[in-house]
Amino acid sequence: MTEDIISLIRENVIQGRVTQDDEGLDEGMVGRPGVTELIEKALAMGIDVRDIISNGLTEGMNLVGQKFEDKEYYIPDMLASAEAVGAAMELLEPHLARSGIKPKGKILLATVKGDLHDIGKNIVTILLRGAGYTVKDLGNDMEPQSIVNAVRAEKPQFLGLSALLTSTMVNMRDTIQALEESGLRDKVKVVIGGAPVSEEYARSIGADGYGSDGFQAVAVIESLTST
């Protein structure tokens, strides 16, 4: 029974179904329990949260990643799966401490001052939540000082900055400078991304990491988490 429900969770992560109303990828899924219903059931049955996360959610996401590598899955498929995992993690969060699982960390994300392009940042938000992080999205067109204030108040482990325009990417540098001036720079790791940004640019403005796309952003943050 335990195995059944874990495999159903895994299967529904692959289908990208948050609730029973979601259609998923295959035909005829509507009406069958989605990830949130299955998680609630698993919790009620007293199944170990550790088991749910590693054999259900994480394993499901690994298989989704494999399908993406195999060119079977597209970005909207990945996002649906990540959303399902994100919703599951939200339900599991109150139970983590009891099972001795440490939360993966908190991340603040913002599109920098002058830039209203937020699709990239929104995708990264979903993917990071899907990877088990607690993500707070500060929005777009964010003044350096507002970002500094948010870092001071929220105390995240990571700050992600996004820009689409060559004319606004300089505000990433200003934001990092503002963090330094307020003495918060060593309290948070800064990762940047966006079409005009590069690894080289990240280094030049003193960021800790750079993600060339949403998946890279998750990978970079994962690697910085373990250091």
Add this chain to the structure above:
Amino acid sequence: MIRKGLAGGSYQPLTEESIAKIHQTVMAVVEEVGFEVNSEKALQLFEKAGARVDREKLRVRLPQAKAMELIGMAPPEVRLCGQEEKHDVLLGGNRVYAGTGGTALYIYEPVTKQKRSATLEDLKRIARLVNRLDNIHLFMLPTYPNELPIEQVDANRFFAGLDNTTKHIMGGVYTLDGIKQVLRMAEMAAGSAEKLRQRPLISMIGCSISPLKMDAQYGDLVVEIAQRGIPLVCPAEPLCGATSPVTLAGNLVIQTADSLMGVMLTQIVKPGTPVIFGSVATNTDLRDLKYLAGSVEMGLLNAAGAQMAQFYHLPFYATGGMTDSKVLDAQSGYESAITSLLCALAGANFIHDAAGMMDFALTACYEKFVIDNEILGMVMRAVDGIKVNDDTLAFDLIKEVGPGGNFVAAKHTRRFMRREHYQPSLSDRNSREEWEAKGGKALWQKAGEKARRLIAEHKYHLPTAVRQNILSEITGIVD
């Protein structure tokens, strides 16, 4: 012969019923969903014009009747002028013109198969080249001068255009101060502000952010340009599945609504101001959300956009003729040809990006301008269609020549051969032996030779006095 401004419209991907449905949905979006306008100036103007404005959410909604009234104020035709009158184009109806587009950051060199950063010198050289390529009717500033600070970019880009080609110059703009410099420069080239309004030698572009959003800088730019009465393009760039619904119909709704938002704003600023409805609509690669520049769906969307423009009686700026290929290969040719052809046959007024662009519009290529000039010649021939009348049916001639005769020596053949048949300037039609004897060159090699020759032959510059005045008054121009 040069074919331009011919009537397209033989290809209609949308039925009348589809056009009506798209229009109704667009109006519902304008009225119920509205736009997020981040420019205070634009917000005030919309409010004054009778839009419902939600100050907290910066949301602007317009009743359908008001929207249609504003759209109706925009002129159905816009004349874009060259420094030589023969280069004037009259956008509107279903007349078709093609031109370059922008703005590429790199130049591709086919000999080394490498790309490099584009410079101001490249822009000047490309202007000289395009000045001599007859099937490219307008010059939109195609590259970004990477070596210049942003404050100097606008003035230097437009000066490079005005000083090296007599074709109309269109360009994207980057700073408000830059626009003011460019307008002053254009006034000096035209003779006065009034002469520039009468014969606009330049036009500009103010792009919205799909879906349904206008940022502060571009809102202010649109207001500034419209106040000056300089022709302005208001394109929208919805991407299927990313910034619009994944369906082509849903994309057309967003593109139409977004572009109309700009059109309406210009008419609020100044009724009758020359404005061009525009589309840069395309789809994305949903594996990585890359913008696609050579997909067949882009051709369909921009052909349909031409029909929507004709429905609203607005001149149309379409996007076509590019490729996502990194080299000058078969993909480069077929993607450019298919997208240009679909737009042209639908009667798109100005197909921009139709020459020189590759690699997701990030890269321009000298050889490709020459190759696309050839493609556009064939495209315009297709638009020209088949003329059927007594002269072309040639019954008398058929009777005269009779069974078993030939038409090679007939006067009728000489009279019609150039007009009826496109004369390629680049395509190879040699026998294999002839082709081998001439060096067995690939198309891009011949294109490169032609580009170098045309650039070397170039003579045009602005009249000396005008040039001196511009250089002494406008600061920061690199001569």
